[in-house]
Amino acid sequence: MLKLVGVNKRLGEFHLRDIDLAVLPGEYFVILGPTGSGKTVLLETIAGMYPPDAGRIFFAGKEITCLPPEERRIGFVYQDYALFPHLDVRQNILFGLKSRKIPAAAREGKLGEVVQLLGIGHLLARNPSTLSGGEQQRVALARALVTEPQIFLLDEPLSALDPRTREGFQRELQRIHRATGTLTVHVTHDFAEAAFLADRIAVMQRGRLVQVGSPEEIFYRPSSLFTARFVGLRNVFAGEVLEAKGHRLFRAGRLELAVETGFTGPVGxxxxxxxxxxxxxxxxxxxxxxxxxxxxxxxxxxxxxxxxxxxxxxxxxxxxxxxxxxxxxxxxxxxxxxxxxxxxxxxxxxxxx
Missing domain, CATH: 2.40.50.100 (RNA polymerase II/Efflux pump adaptor protein, barrel-sandwich hybrid domain)
Structure with missing residues (x-):
């Protein structure tokens, strides 16, 4: 389990606030929110790129709050792929293993496994600049997976792909997750993408997690006007519940309807x-x-x-x-x-x- 307890981080005007989160072993967990809500900052804090100003981070029962990134066994894939332009595909994939001084024979074995998993054997001698967006994303995934991470972090991994490629890649990510079982945290602003991939979703707004639940819970039972509107729900109203002749009435503007609820006062x-x-x-x-x-x-x-x-x-x-x-x-x-x-x-x- 990955667990965050009371995590806060201030970066300039932005403030990551009071993050309490538990991601289960082997779970595909999606953080959903608009640009500027803090999704990437949260991911980078988990990865150890930013030390939290307050709070603690645990993985597999051990605290990793102060561990440097290279000791966290984390694979990180950014939306822009971040491939080394001067290295071919093989060298890009092997870079992390070489930096960890993994023996050559072991490197080749791991390379073969990840290349087969992602179906990119024909790309090994190619330069990243000659690859399509989908091919570059596969190489970036391979480079992260080859180190056998315990946590897999994906930062808007599909946002740079065209719609048709993006749809196919969602199925690819699902297949990879089923094959590896690696605990995965994926951030996106696209609810359809989140609903397709996620076991659970956390909705983020202005540096806070405002709701956590299954895709069905987020869509059918949003807990705020922000969540309801962000996931694209229709017929979303801000109003109030009033008592009227022993019954309760929801009123929003000119809309009135009888409701059965324990709520009174301002409601969505x-x-x-x-x-x-x-x-x-x-x-x-x-x-x-x-x-x-x-x-x-x-x-x-x-x-x-x-x-x-x-x-x-x-x-x-x-x-x-x-x-x-x-x-x-x-x-x-x-x-x-x-x-x-x-x-x-x-x-x-x-x-x-």
Whole structure:
């Protein structure tokens, strides 16, 4: 296990604040956040490039807070690959082993293993400047893996790749992790990438970890407006829960809906569009809001319907309608009812706007 306890680090105007984190053995852990949130600083602090101003770092039950980087058995891959331009691929991969004075025969054995794992044997005599982005990234991974690190740190490793190559490389990283079982910490600003790769995700904002959980927990049960908006959720509202005639009511702007919750006061709310339903007439037994269709967009497997129901709501419905009395796609300008079952509503205490 990799464990950080109360880690703080100030660099100029930036402050890494009170980081408590435990990454499990063999876990693929992703740190997700926007540019400037401190993801790379946290990674470099784990690697020993920055000593923390406060707090402690442990790995496998031993404290490594003050260990120099070369004694931490860490493999680090940056987004710009950081290959040595004056060395060919073979020399780049072997650089770390040579610096550790590993005997030549052992170096060749390790080289053969990592080359086979990554399928780059045909590149060994090439210069980095002649390689594609995907090939350079494979070489950078090989250089980190050949030293058999106990911790594998990846800093935005796919950000410089084109979309098609990036998608293929996500599968490659997944395959490598399954083959090696190395504890991996990967930072990115891309939720889709994080959701594909991660066992768990930590969301980072302004130097703090604001939520840690599985990809499903982060997406379906965000704990803040920041997380909900950053991962691309629709129907995110800042409002409040009020008592009204023995019932609780969520209000945000012109939107009002009855809710079952233990919260009162300022809250955030997410209405998941795939769980909302559309009806041409009012329905009983659940929250049902009148509205008017303002736009309909045909997506690959569903219709995205925009409805003015006091505030704009986004609904994802089957392409041909076929729900709650609809036998055709809804039309712009049509009066409709938005059915909001309890499963569609996620509320959380609000501490920021």
């Amino acid at each position: 709310c997410v209405l998941h569009p795939e769980h909302l339903q559309l009806s041409p007439t009012p329905t009983g037994g659940t929250t049902c809001l009148p509205g008017r269709v303002t736009a309909v967009y045909r997506r690959r497997f569903y219709l995205e319907v925009m409805v003015d129901a006091g505030e704009e709501l986004v609904l994802w419905i089957p392409p041909a309608g076929h729900e709650h009395g609809f036998h055709r796609p809804p039309q712009v300008g049509e009066k409709v009812w938005c059915v909001i079952p309890p499963a569609a509503v996620h509320l959380f205490p609000r501490s920021e706007d």
